[in-house]
Amino acid sequence: MSIDKAINYDDLRRLAKRRLPQIAFDFIEGGADDEIGLDRNQQAFRDVALVPRYMRNIDGINQKTELFGRTYDHPFGISPTGLVGLFRHGGDLMLASAARDANIPFVMSGSANCTVEDVGKTAPDHGWFQLYAARDNKISEDMIRRAEAAGLSTLVLTVDVPVHSNRERNARNGFTRPLKMTMETRLDAMSHPGWLLDYLKNGMPVISNWLPYAKNGANADDVANLVSEQVTAPLTWDNVARYREIWPRNLVLKGIMHVDDAIKAAELGVDGIVVSNHGARQLDRSPGSLEVLPDIVAAVGDRMTVMLDSGVQRGSDIVTALCLGAKFVFTGRFTLYGVSAAAKPGADKALDIIGREVELIMAQMGAPDIASLGDEFIYKPQPRNY
Numbered sequence: 336m337s338i339d340k341a342i343n344y345d346d347l348r349r350l351a352k353r354r355l356p357q358i359a360f361d362f363i364e365g366g367a368d369d370e371i372g373l374d375r376n377q378q379a380f381r382d383v384a385l386v387p388r389y390m391r392n393i394d395g396i397n398q399k400t401e402l403f404g405r406t407y408d409h410p411f412g413i414s415p416t417g418l419v420g421l422f423r424h425g426g427d428l429m430l431a432s433a434a435r436d437a438n439i440p441f442v443m444s445g446s447a448n449c450t451v452e453d454v455g456k457t458a459p460d461h462g463w464f465q466l467y468a469a470r471d472n473k474i475s476e477d478m479i480r481r482a483e484a485a486g487l488s489t490l491v492l493t494v495d496v497p498v499h500s501n502r503e504r505n506a507r508n509g510f511t512r513p514l515k516m517t518m519e520t521r522l523d524a525m526s527h528p529g530w531l532l533d534y535l536k537n538g539m540p541v542i543s544n545w546l547p548y549a550k551n552g553a554n555a556d557d558v559a560n561l562v563s564e565q566v567t568a569p570l571t572w573d574n575v576a577r578y579r580e581i582w583p584r585n586l587v588l589k590g591i592m593h594v595d596d597a598i599k600a601a602e603l604g605v606d607g608i609v610v611s612n613h614g615a616r617q618l619d620r621s622p623g624s625l626e627v628l629p630d631i632v633a634a635v636g637d638r639m640t641v642m643l644d645s646g647v648q649r650g651s652d653i654v655t656a657l658c659l660g661a662k663f664v665f666t667g668r669f670t671l672y673g674v675s676a677a678a679k680p681g682a683d684k685a686l687d688i689i690g691r692e693v694e695l696i697m698a699q700m701g702a703p704d705i706a707s708l709g710d711e712f713i714y715k716p717q718p719r720n721y
């Protein structure tokens with residue numbers, strides 16, 4: 336199948352799987368521990384039924400969404416994903432330009448293979464920056480300063496990586512630093528020549544935003560080691576207060592799952608949160624992000640912007656989250672599979688698929704615009720007295 340023929344998430348996933356060696360594909364697809372969370376995220380969406388309303392005027396469905404004072408063309412954006420350059424050389428900026436062209440936000444990962452300056456140039460109106468707080472505060476604060484100078488509108492602090500999680504696929508595949516090229520890995524790579532040529536030509540991609548903090552002449556492994564040592568910093572609310580002080584634009588916490596943490600964030604003047612379990616890559620026994628969304632919205636929805644990611648594989652997932660109170664929804668693997676499979680056209684294709692699916696579901700439900708999505712459409716089963 337070619338990228339033109341892809342019609343859904345699963346097609347993009349299959350195309351990415353075909354192009355990537357297992358060691359890379361598993362890094363994208365995998366979760367933590369027993370990977371229970373992957374199913375749970377999806378099941379949470381499937382457990383919600385949407386009740387359609389008919390005989391409403393649905394001519395010209397409008398997905399435009401206001402977020403932090405900017406109007407985007409869709410209610411969804413691209414979640415930060417690290418190491419994109421390993422799946423597709425230059426992939427970060429392909430995602431950034433796909434987001435720019437679709438007029439949606441692109442969140443650059445704290446372990447991206449590009450810099451905040453690159454994103455500022457490629458997608459000045461659409462780039463956000465996700466920060467992994469560093470053990471050395473000077474590094475975090477310098478990155479924040481650079482993101483501001485590069486013109487990025489929103490700082491997303493990821494809070495759900497207190498330690499590196501247990502990803503057993505990576506351990507088995509030798510996805511370690513440096514990459515363990517076993518005989519099996521090499522043979523597998525050889526059967527994925529498109530990816531292999533890219534890798535041999537360009538080598539292991541550097542987590543380039545961190546390059547200025549590494550020793551002179553550092554290679555990709557040196558920088559990756561530095562990031563690994565630095566990013567499991569003991570992050571506390573004091574850091575959040577400090578970042579609030581020094582970052583003048585929108586501040587978002589990503590990875591909030593508990594109502595009390597959401598309340599605390601609101602109290603500290605944070606502008607928004609992404610309710611997220613990191614796509615089931617951190618705490619495997621966490622609830623699905625959709626499961627905790629309604630209580631969080633009830634607690635802080637009038638004080639801050641509540642967004643969501645984790646497990647989105649259909650336009651109906653996005654619409655469901657919006658009906659349950661999310662103001663915006665992000666997706667990680669969807670666009671990552673697209674760009675891995677077919678570069679920028681693959682990322683465009685992913686966004687096109689999601690946009691069309693959202694439109695179709697809204698039309699089927701009788702919801703002409705984003706503002707009309709809400710609790711009205713959520714099926715609430717009543718006890719039956721037969």
Ligand SMILES: Cc1cc2nc3c(=O)[nH]c(=O)nc-3n(C[C@H](O)[C@H](O)[C@H](O)COP(=O)(O)O)c2cc1C
Pocket residue numbers: 362363364414415416417418444445446447465493589611612613614615616644645646647665666667668669671
């Ligand atoms: C390959 C990969 C790399 C990721 N890297 C990061 C990262 O650098 N920073 C971060 O905050 N989240 C990261 N995430 C989590 C995503 O931002 C997002 O929360 C998750 O992918 C959402 O779930 P979904 O993939 O089911 O849409 C990563 C996810 C994947 C799949």
